[in-house]
Amino acid sequence: MKIISTVVGVVLFVLFFGFALKNTQEVDLHLFLNYELRGPLVLMLLVFFVAGAVLGVLALTPTVFRHRRESTKQKTTIQSLQISALKANQAPDSVNAQQ
Numbered sequence: 001m002k003i004i005s006t007v008v009g010v011v012l013f014v015l016f017f018g019f020a021l022k023n024t025q026e027v028d029l030h031l032f033l034n035y036e037l038r039g040p041l042v043l044m045l046l047v048f049f050v051a052g053a054v055l056g057v058l059a060l061t062p063t064v065f066r067h068r069r070e071s072t073k074q075k076t077t078i079q080s081l082q083i084s085a086l087k088a089n090q091a092p093d094s095v096n097a098q099q
Contacts, residue, residue: 020042027044029037037044 023041023045025041026038027041029039029044031037
């Protein structure tokens with residue numbers, strides 16, 4: 001499996017590298033307030049891809065923290081239920097031992 005993932009990684013790298021070599025022409029990016037950025041097409045695509053990935057991770061951050069918080073609440077509830085179940089099981093044993 002490791003060999004297959006390595007081969008797939010190498011093939012993807014070669015494809016993306018070839019894509020980068022074919023798209024080196026300069027492009028203009030017109031922003032608000034008459035700002036203009038000029039750079040290679042591949043660099044612009046890479047910047048916007050990375051920015052999209054970062055924004056996606058930031059958008060998921062509250063959800064991840066909420067799930068973590070709920071998970072810790074459920075773990076503490078499970079532990080308290082287990083402790084109470086153990087105490088309930090031990091109580092009849094002590095009553096039976098006294099008789």
